[in-house]
Amino acid sequence: MSEFELYLTVGRDHILDINGYDHILFLIALCAIYQLKQWRILLVLVTAFTVGHSLTLALSIFGYTIFSPPVIEFLIPVTILITAIYNIVQARERKTKEKLAVNYAMALFFGFIHGMGFSNYLRALLGEEESIWLPLLAFNIGLEIGQIIIVAIILGISYLVMNLGKVRQQMWQYAVSALAGVMALYLIFQTNLWW
Numbered sequence: 001m002s003e004f005e006l007y008l009t010v011g012r013d014h015i016l017d018i019n020g021y022d023h024i025l026f027l028i029a030l031c032a033i034y035q036l037k038q039w040r041i042l043l044v045l046v047t048a049f050t051v052g053h054s055l056t057l058a059l060s061i062f063g064y065t066i067f068s069p070p071v072i073e074f075l076i077p078v079t080i081l082i083t084a085i086y087n088i089v090q091a092r093e094r095k096t097k098e099k100l101a102v103n104y105a106m107a108l109f110f111g112f113i114h115g116m117g118f119s120n121y122l123r124a125l126l127g128e129e130e131s132i133w134l135p136l137l138a139f140n141i142g143l144e145i146g147q148i149i150i151v152a153i154i155l156g157i158s159y160l161v162m163n164l165g166k167v168r169q170q171m172w173q174y175a176v177s178a179l180a181g182v183m184a185l186y187l188i189f190q191t192n193l194w195w
Helices: 003-018 016-032 036-061 069-087 097-126 133-164 169-190
Strands: none
Touching: 003 016, 003 036, 003 097, 003 133, 016 036, 016 069, 016 097, 016 133, 016 169, 036 133, 069 097, 069 169, 097 133, 133 169
């Protein structure tokens, strides 16, 4: 296995690891308002998230860390909570180009925060590597592949629930967003910033 394949696999497996469910939960909240037929919009949205965390991941690897790990652990579930609340508030409104632009901006900005969460893990893996560009690129591509797998699963479940289960999209959006919001609150109160 080449170095590129190794880091690509590590990135993919890192995002798919159920122990890192905070990132999976964010993707669930992000996908809650979309249907299978909107997969192109969602792919661009997830890619905006990837661009955000890729930039921050690179900056963090080079020593430009903005926040300490406990603050990052706090901010990641805050991004989930904000996304869930936004979904609930926007549930009755039509998706316009302006709202899509807001969604993309949120995904990009929240990607910055999640990238800081990935950085400690990747820094530990890299150790004293001489060149980090190839591992960094491969890791980010692996993360994107993992995210696309998660999004495909979420969209598949949404399709089954809404089309076979005859659940209205608005009710599904409320339920998924509320569940993600409650879990985010739990994660917020589990962080070290409270103690």
